[in-house]
Structures are given as structure tokens and as C-alpha cells.
Amino acid sequence: MKSFFWQPVVWFFTVILLVSTLFACQPQQVTESPSTTPATPVQTTAPVTNTRSVAVLNRQLSANPAQLPPLPYAYNALEKAIDAETMKLHHDKHHAAYVNNLNNALKKYPQLQNSSVESLLRDLNSVPEDIRTTVRNNGGGHLNHTIFWQIMSPQGGGQPTGDIAQEINQSFGSFDAFKKQFNQAGGDRFGSGWVWLVRNPQGQLQITSTPNQDSPITEGLFPIMGNDVWEHAYYLRYQNRRADYLNNWWNVVNWPEINRRAEASRQNT
Numbered sequence: 001m002k003s004f005f006w007q008p009v010v011w012f013f014t015v016i017l018l019v020s021t022l023f024a025c026q027p028q029q030v031t032e033s034p035s036t037t038p039a040t041p042v043q044t045t046a047p048v049t050n051t052r053s054v055a056v057l058n059r060q061l062s063a064n065p066a067q068l069p070p071l072p073y074a075y076n077a078l079e080k081a082i083d084a085e086t087m088k089l090h091h092d093k094h095h096a097a098y099v100n101n102l103n104n105a106l107k108k109y110p111q112l113q114n115s116s117v118e119s120l121l122r123d124l125n126s127v128p129e130d131i132r133t134t135v136r137n138n139g140g141g142h143l144n145h146t147i148f149w150q151i152m153s154p155q156g157g158g159q160p161t162g163d164i165a166q167e168i169n170q171s172f173g174s175f176d177a178f179k180k181q182f183n184q185a186g187g188d189r190f191g192s193g194w195v196w197l198v199r200n201p202q203g204q205l206q207i208t209s210t211p212n213q214d215s216p217i218t219e220g221l222f223p224i225m226g227n228d229v230w231e232h233a234y235y236l237r238y239q240n241r242r243a244d245y246l247n248n249w250w251n252v253v254n255w256p257e258i259n260r261r262a263e264a265s266r267q268n269t
Helices: 002-025 051-058 084-106 110-114 117-122 129-150 162-172 175-188 242-252 255-267
Strands: 193-199 205-211 222-228
Touching: 084 110, 084 129, 117 129, 129 222, 162 175, 162 205, 162 255, 175 193, 175 205, 175 242, 193 255, 222 255
Parallel strands: none
Antiparallel strands: 193 205, 193 222
């Protein structure tokens, strides 16, 4: 009788235990209370912007005041040719110094801030003598570097495309011949300076180089593409091997942007 009496009771509690276990194993939806302080993302690389928008900015670099443009890619994006530390120092320190020095010089002459950087460099004789060299060096450095960041890309390299490819072949015989002449001019630049592909007032392409931070536009030339051969542009990776830097640089050349600049140069001749 005792066994018969307790058996249903045991079954009852067994069922209750099983049901409780099943409910406990079900995934529970957790509702988070909204945070009163939104998380702030930590930026570890340079800000990424649209290359085309930066290119448009360069059509008229404002001197009211001059501003350091953001890199259109991360510091390490051009590792095929240039290391991240060089890019960071080159942009954040060297280019920033040109911008700051230019702005400081123009504080004495607020009326000059209504001009673009390009117009100041095209007519340096109109710049007061006491700041003329400063404007030439730092305005040129600002313009040259703004172009430089644009004409490189993580997706760059390879053969030229579009109209610039045909023009290079017509002007230099072949792309390989053009590269050889361009690299030679960059290697032959004594000390610090730049090597350029420009369009001259006659509408022709030509390779030239400039000392220091001089811009080709001071000589009436339209800069289509240029490579910086100052040591700060390559020394951390290449030391004194400028030729290796010049060769590797072609792996990051942004041909679509160069085509846009070439088209703009046709409209200005």
C-alpha cells in the first residue's frame, strides 16, 4: 500500500522537474538599457576621404587660411612603395609645417588671403619682398604635397590608362621610355626637390624637376604628376637608395587622378 501511494507523487514531482528544466534551457532575450554616453570610436589611421573630392579642393587651394588636407587613405595604405611611419611624418609633420608657416607669413597681409595659393605662386613678384621667399617655399610645399597625396592610391600602379596613356606614347615613345626618363630626372635632382610630368604653354608634355619646394606653376607649367625626392619622403625605408624608391613608387601611381589632371591641363593651355 505504501508503494502504491507514493508512486503517483514521485511521478508528479518528476514531471514538474522536467518542465522546469526545459524552460531553464530556452534562450532568454536580454533587453539592454540604452547608454547615456555613446561610445567614441578610436581612430588609428588617417581619415579616409573621397579622392575626387580632394582633387576638386586642389583646383583652388585657399589661402584664407591654408588648411592641411586629410590623406585620402590610411597611413599604411601605400605599403607597396611607402611605409606607414614615413606617410605619417610626411603628412602630419612636414606638410603641416608648410601650411602653418604659410599662414603665419600671410597674417601680416590679410589682403593676400583673398588669393589662392596658386595665384600667389604664379605671381610671386606681387608678394611683398619680406615674405616672398616664405610664400614660395611653404606655398609651394603645400601645393606640391596636396597634388602628391592625390596622385597616389592603394589601388594604383600598372600601365597608364585613358588619354594620358596615348599622350605618353606619342610624347616619349612608350611608357617604359617615359618611366626611364622620369626616374632619371628624379635621380639627377641634386639634393632636395621634385620630378614632374608637366604640360608646357605650347600644350606639350615634358619632364622637368624643381629644387626644394618650388612649384612648376611658377615657371608657367601645369603639374600633372610629381614625385617627391626629398629624403624625408623615402629615407626610413630606402636610406640612400633613391633609385629603389623611384622604381617602387610606380606601384602606387593613381592613373585615374592623373588623367583628370591631364584633362585640366589641356583646358588651361
